[in-house]
């Protein structure tokens with residue numbers, strides 16, 4: 001802790017914080033940072049009970065991650081500050097027991113509503129329940145809180161993707177929350193699939209649609225509450241804190257590059273000239289923490305709901321640059337357990353994608369499934385590639401377009417921070433050195449996603465060189481066979 005407290009540290013000192021989504025990627029980094037850089041009193045974590053895992057053991061599991069090692073050194077007793085609360089955003093009233101609800105309304109000062117289903121094309125009923133009804137229930141709970149200072153709703157910079165210009169304001173949806181709720185709730189599971197395209201309209205998927213609805217619900221229902229909306233773009237691994245290159249999920253570009261590293265994905269759908277809008281998760285969390293402080297100050301002066309677009313427009317990196325840097329780094333940090341030489345063809349054209357996928361994925365998958373059948377194993381490659389293709393197409397809405405984001409609120413917030421807070425909460429995208437970041441991103445995928453120890457690197461490099469030779473020979477054979485076929489076909493015609 002700094003010798004004298006910074007304004008943000010003073011804001012958090014002795015507060016009780018309620019977090020939904022604390023078991024997820026962003027949530028873990030937020031918990032870690034709050035406990036390491038501020039003196040919060042208690043963090044209440046809303047955790048849903050999953051099969052045979054009670055919430056205490058799920059809560060314990062969060063802290064098994066290597067991402068908490070630094071905190072463990074800093075404060076061995078940090079777990080005393082954590083209080084798990086059983087709940088589920090898909091259930092009415094967040095599924096809270098009345099004793100837990102009372103404890104929250106009597107004690108909580110700061111709320112971070114992070115929980116969401118991030119399934120891009122999830123069932124609309126399911127996504128609506130968690131992302132929209134869950135947000136309504138968080139607002140209802142917050143309204144009863146007696147000592148509330150701020151609530152931050154974590155949205156996404158993509159929730160207004162049907163528009164070209166994205167300002168830091170809440171956009172209206174076609175209907176109000178109640179009308180959507182009535183329509184969605186009265187549908188059966190089978191009917192919902194039929195009416196989904198009509199209901200989501202110009203939104204490309206249920207994820208961005210329900211995140212947009214949650215925002216418009218906040219505009220309708222949060223009057224009088226100290227609420228703000230925080231919209232990060234594509235959140236990827238840590239830049240520096242608490243360790244470099246840490247990541248734990250396969251969403252978005254991380255999934256694409258991880259599958260490429262493993263030699264499984266050879267084709268992606270993206271426009272290499274477009275900005276990628278990637279933002280490291282620690283930069284994001286620093287912004288989130290600062291946003292809560294700013295929201296409570298703003299609420300004293302105005303009842304407007306502040307919106308913060310945390311998008312790296314001042315320090316952009318294109319998909320082409322990301323692609324080059326990942327490929328360069330994979331040469332240095334290959335995987336030991338890869339299936340083939342990593343290579344990735346990137347196209348922005350869906351027709352080209354559909355043709356190429358037959359050659360680079362489907363045919364090899366069919367061969368692999370045939371081998372599996374002959375060796376009495378279960379064939380699964382083709383099924384997996386169909387899933388991968390759906391995933392690549394689903395995320396292509398983000399990887400083939402650009403938007404004009406306004407980021408005034410987030411920039412002004414950064415300017416408001418003292419020098420000490422800027423150092424403690426480095427939320428500015430301008431401080432990101434992408435070369436360094438991409439190197440650690442690749443090392444991080446190797447270490448934390450694939451759990452490959454650094455000591456395996458030399459063997460991995462040897463295997464990588466062998467794969468490259470085999471791959472080169474194979475390419476020559478394919479070109480030779482193709483040329484022969486072409487020339488014999490031409491001879492037949494002439």
Ligand SMILES: NC(=O)c1ccc[n+]([C@@H]2O[C@H](COP(=O)([O-])OP(=O)(O)OC[C@H]3O[C@@H](n4cnc5c(N)ncnc54)[C@H](OP(=O)(O)O)[C@@H]3O)[C@@H](O)[C@H]2O)c1
Pocket residue numbers: 020021022023024025026027046047048087088089090113114115116117118130154155156157211231232233234235236249251252
């Ligand atoms: N990752 C990105 O690139 C990105 C970009 C922009 C915005 N965001 C937003 O950031 C937030 C967090 O994303 P993330 O990347 O951290 O996702 P994540 O790793 O999938 O975490 C999602 C969290 O939400 C919780 N959750 C889901 N359904 C729930 C339910 N019914 N009740 C209670 N908790 C539930 C999950 O809990 P369980 O452990 O129980 O599943 C988990 O803790 C989301 O609101 C997302 O929209 C993410």
